[in-house]
Amino acid sequence: MPRIAIGGFQHETNTFAPIKADLQAFLEPGGWPGLTRGPAVLETFAGMNLPIAGFIEAARDQGHELIPLAWAQATPAAHVTEEAFEHILGAILDDLRAALPVDAVYLDLHGAMVSESHEDGEGEILARVRALIGPGVPLVASLDLHANVTARMVAQGDLLESYRTYPHIDMAETGARAARALHKILSGGAVPGKGFRQLPFLVPILGGCTLVEPAKSLYGRLEAMVETEDISLSFNAGFGPADIWDCGPSVLAYAATQEAAARAADTLAGEIVAREADFDKPVHAPEDAVAQAMARAAAGATKPAILADSQDNPGGGGTGDTTGLLAALVAAGAQDAVLAMMFDPAAAAAAQAAGEGAAIEIGLGAKSGMAGHRPFEGSFDVERLGDGRFTCTGPFAKGLKMELGPMALLRLGGVRIVVASRNTQAADQEIFRHLGIEPSTQKILALKSSVHFRADFAPIAEDILVVKAPGANALDNADLDYKNLRPGVRVVPMGAGHGG
Numbered sequence: 001m002p003r004i005a006i007g008g009f010q011h012e013t014n015t016f017a018p019i020k021a022d023l024q025a026f027l028e029p030g031g032w033p034g035l036t037r038g039p040a041v042l043e044t045f046a047g048m049n050l051p052i053a054g055f056i057e058a059a060r061d062q063g064h065e066l067i068p069l070a071w072a073q074a075t076p077a078a079h080v081t082e083e084a085f086e087h088i089l090g091a092i093l094d095d096l097r098a099a100l101p102v103d104a105v106y107l108d109l110h111g112a113m114v115s116e117s118h119e120d121g122e123g124e125i126l127a128r129v130r131a132l133i134g135p136g137v138p139l140v141a142s143l144d145l146h147a148n149v150t151a152r153m154v155a156q157g158d159l160l161e162s163y164r165t166y167p168h169i170d171m172a173e174t175g176a177r178a179a180r181a182l183h184k185i186l187s188g189g190a191v192p193g194k195g196f197r198q199l200p201f202l203v204p205i206l207g208g209c210t211l212v213e214p215a216k217s218l219y220g221r222l223e224a225m226v227e228t229e230d231i232s233l234s235f236n237a238g239f240g241p242a243d244i245w246d247c248g249p250s251v252l253a254y255a256a257t258q259e260a261a262a263r264a265a266d267t268l269a270g271e272i273v274a275r276e277a278d279f280d281k282p283v284h285a286p287e288d289a290v291a292q293a294m295a296r297a298a299a300g301a302t303k304p305a306i307l308a309d310s311q312d313n314p315g316g317g318g319t320g321d322t323t324g325l326l327a328a329l330v331a332a333g334a335q336d337a338v339l340a341m342m343f344d345p346a347a348a349a350a351a352q353a354a355g356e357g358a359a360i361e362i363g364l365g366a367k368s369g370m371a372g373h374r375p376f377e378g379s380f381d382v383e384r385l386g387d388g389r390f391t392c393t394g395p396f397a398k399g400l401k402m403e404l405g406p407m408a409l410l411r412l413g414g415v416r417i418v419v420a421s422r423n424t425q426a427a428d429q430e431i432f433r434h435l436g437i438e439p440s441t442q443k444i445l446a447l448k449s450s451v452h453f454r455a456d457f458a459p460i461a462e463d464i465l466v467v468k469a470p471g472a473n474a475l476d477n478a479d480l481d482y483k484n485l486r487p488g489v490r491v492v493p494m495g496a497g498h499g500g
Helices: 023-027 038-044 051-061 082-099 121-133 151-156 171-186 215-228 258-274 286-298 324-331 345-354 454-460
Strands: 003-010 065-073 078-080 104-109 139-143 159-162 193-198 231-236 250-255 305-309 337-343 359-364 376-386 389-391 401-403 407-412 415-420 444-447 463-467
Touching (some): 003 082, 051 065, 051 104, 051 171, 065 082, 104 121, 104 171, 121 139, 151 193, 193 258, 215 231, 215 258, 250 258, 286 305, 286 463, 324 337, 324 376, 345 376, 345 407, 345 415, 454 463
Parallel strands (some): 003 104, 104 139, 139 159, 305 463
Antiparallel strands (some): 231 250, 359 376, 376 407, 407 415
């Protein structure tokens, strides 16, 4: 029975964000489980839409013996601190060293990690694991669709398998695909040939959504190629707010021969580049979005209008506490509007101390220290309190057990605000239900999320408007001051090449 060591280390790094990912961010649970090690790895993730969960289930069905290492993930932020990087990678390597010899290794990675010392976090992780197991032991990893894939990652891993959906509803399935690919190698199949192509433009964060064009048909094309050819194929849209040499989209192909892999990579890369102009998507100023949402409500809309506060999306490095969209809602006199979530532990604590039914005078939000941001001052009614513990039910976050600390539902006029003590994006309806709100009955839902919310909220939405309110998760990569991006890459679709 083959012995497969399994672990994971995930972080999506926004190098332009104001707060780094320290060790505590990985240790404590929040929107994701905290650092998990040893036998708990085999049980903690059961039923969750996470790659390691899908890998474990598929590998067990194949009869493999699984050797758990360590797994950790933190909410996107700026650089992973040196302490956090070395502590978590050290745990993975220590556990792997103790388990040797093994027949294979699987890692649940993101692909866009940048640490204080390593531009290519995953390349460093894979290289250190490879140095420990040697060149003959298969090393397979799953990656996020937003991975900034590097040549070093491709060289160190035998096969990298990426998500195919954004919202990422196929995370567990991607882990299962990685398990099937590894099983094929362990069953006597040759290590596949590799095709890797970096594309010459950055994909805006909205452009990668697989529910709309061009990504919808491009990933459909990818699926068709996989079904008709004996290949593994990934299109990584990349993660734009990362000021590194290898930032940007790429294509990965694995096939029985090097020639077949190169041919598949060239074919898909060519089709993506041909659709470059289609990746740009419209966005709205906060005041315009609020006005449109209120007009729809006044006209008798029976479903909520959703305003996506994308630039303050914690899922892309946003601080989760900017107040631009909140201010626009209040100024317009919006009614039956709920904003989720505002990351403000102090406000949550004040509400908990005052109790339900009380009024509190506070400055809400803007505690992260971003330049030019100030708290929203006001007298807020405390409508409901919660402990922040609930299980997500939507397609993206399915099965995740949230631990967001003390929570509160505050009201200011016709606007209510969901406040949490730990930061995560508003991508699941249970965030509202935890505080007694049925989201489908509201007129306006303002969500600090970019795309993932669509998996659970699109079916209940009258309309979806993406808002460009201030925040650290740029909608337009042209707003970012790149210093390290390789020369020639077009920062926006069809734009001029970056000067380096």
